Amino acid sequence: MIKFVSVDRVKPGVTLAKDIYGVDTFTGKIVMLKVGQKLTMAHITKLMGLDLQGIYINEPPVASELLTGDTKTELFHLIDELEATGTPAFLSLYKEKIEDASSILNDFVDTVLRRDDLRLSMESLDFHENLRYAHTVSTAVISIVIAKELGMSKPDMLDLTLAALIHDIGDKKLPDGLLDKPARLTEDEYEIVKTHTTHGYGILGHEDFSAISEPVKSGVLSHHERFDGSGYPNGLGGEEIPLFARIIAVADVYSALTADRPYRSAYQVSEAIEYIMGNADRQFDAIVVAAFLKIISPYPIGSCVRLSSGERAVVSKQNPENPLRPVVFLMDDPTAVIDLYHDKCFYNVVVTDLLDE
Ligand SMILES: [Fe+2]
Numbered sequence: 015m016i017k018f019v020s021v022d023r024v025k026p027g028v029t030l031a032k033d034i035y036g037v038d039t040f041t042g043k044i045v046m047l048k049v050g051q052k053l054t055m056a057h058i059t060k061l062m063g064l065d066l067q068g069i070y071i072n073e074p075p076v077a078s079e080l081l082t083g084d085t086k087t088e089l090f091h092l093i094d095e096l097e098a099t100g101t102p103a104f105l106s107l108y109k110e111k112i113e114d115a116s117s118i119l120n121d122f123v124d125t126v127l128r129r130d131d132l133r134l135s136m137e138s139l140d141f142h143e144n145l146r147y148a149h150t151v152s153t154a155v156i157s158i159v160i161a162k163e164l165g166m167s168k169p170d171m172l173d174l175t176l177a178a179l180i181h182d183i184g185d186k187k188l189p190d191g192l193l194d195k196p197a198r199l200t201e202d203e204y205e206i207v208k209t210h211t212t213h214g215y216g217i218l219g220h221e222d223f224s225a226i227s228e229p230v231k232s233g234v235l236s237h238h239e240r241f242d243g244s245g246y247p248n249g250l251g252g253e254e255i256p257l258f259a260r261i262i263a264v265a266d267v268y269s270a271l272t273a274d275r276p277y278r279s280a281y282q283v284s285e286a287i288e289y290i291m292g293n294a295d296r297q298f299d300a301i302v303v304a305a306f307l308k309i310i311s312p313y314p315i316g317s318c319v320r321l322s323s324g325e326r327a328v329v330s331k332q333n334p335e336n337p338l339r340p341v342v343f344l345m346d347d348p349t350a351v352i353d354l355y356h357d358k359c360f361y362n363v364v365v366t367d368l369l370d371e
């Protein structure tokens with residue numbers, strides 16, 4: 015995606031998304047770099063000498079950085095193979111694959127831990143390979159970044175990643191075609207779908223999986239429990255619900271809402287975030303929701319947006335309490351800075367669109 019960033023935040027290797035021209039304050043020369051130019055440290059040093067508010071760069075999606083090359087391919091195969099399991103004949107293969115997974119997960123969690131101030135943009139969660147893979151991986155990515163925000167230990171993060179990757183493994187036991195039904199489920203069908211939680215727990219209860227920890231298994235069992243006790247399969251409430259399950263619940267719902275379903279199109283990102291925010295302390299643990307709001311970034315810093323007032327603006331700062339209401343400056347008047355969350359005069363102004371500029 016195209017991002018507007020101040021020059022001191024630019025790292026070598028990024029490419030320019032727009033031409034740059036200006037006057038070097040020291041030499042008085044015109045300096046011009048063309049769109050597509052890959053910036054070196056020398057370029058960046060030079061740009062520092064220009065009186066620029068910022069520059070437009072192409073930024074690769076976060077998750078493609080998290081899941082590049084081998085990791086992504088390995089993870090894809092792993093999920094594919096996990097998806098193929100569910101019958102006893104596959105269980106030993108499954109066990110082997112879980113062992114293979116530990117090194118992949120280690121890399122994955124290390125990458126997340128290494129990154130400061132990690133926020134997930136919408137593009138970073140866009141996995142085109144297939145719906146199933148997209149849901150599984152985006153649930154895992156969101157879960158793990160929430161866990162980091164909550165200060166979870168690395169061993170626990172590894173377990174949580176595994177639980178998130180296999181949270182819907184029980185779907186394998188559902189009748190063929192039920193999940194792809196191109197219409198809303200009947201009440202009876204919904205009751206059958208609910209059994210994927212206990213089926214998942216049952217699959218993982220096989221002796222071949224004794225190496226998988228109990229928190230992983232109970233995370234899979236309880237990912238549809240809800241904080242107010244309205245979930246399934248056991249109607250647990252509050253902290254009776256294991257922490258892994260409380261985290262996966264938020265990630266799972268966000269991932270599901272923002273994807274197309276056979277019977278409805280995807281929610282807007284802002285609608286999905288509002289849904290999660292509106293259900294803090296109801297369906298979801300408010301502490302987990304607060305962490306989610308800090309790491310999700312529908313309007314990343316530097317992105318161009320349209321406001322309900324009709325003006326175009328650039329996001330200059332996030333408000334961690336509400337990612338839908340960032341601080342922006344107007345494109346036509348960069349001195350006009352508006353805090354859409356704290357500034358009472360602008361309570362009626364909202365971001366309506368992310369612009370592709
Ligand atoms: Fe599920």
Ligand SMILES: [Fe+2]
Pocket residue numbers: 149153181182266
């Ligand atoms: Fe799910």
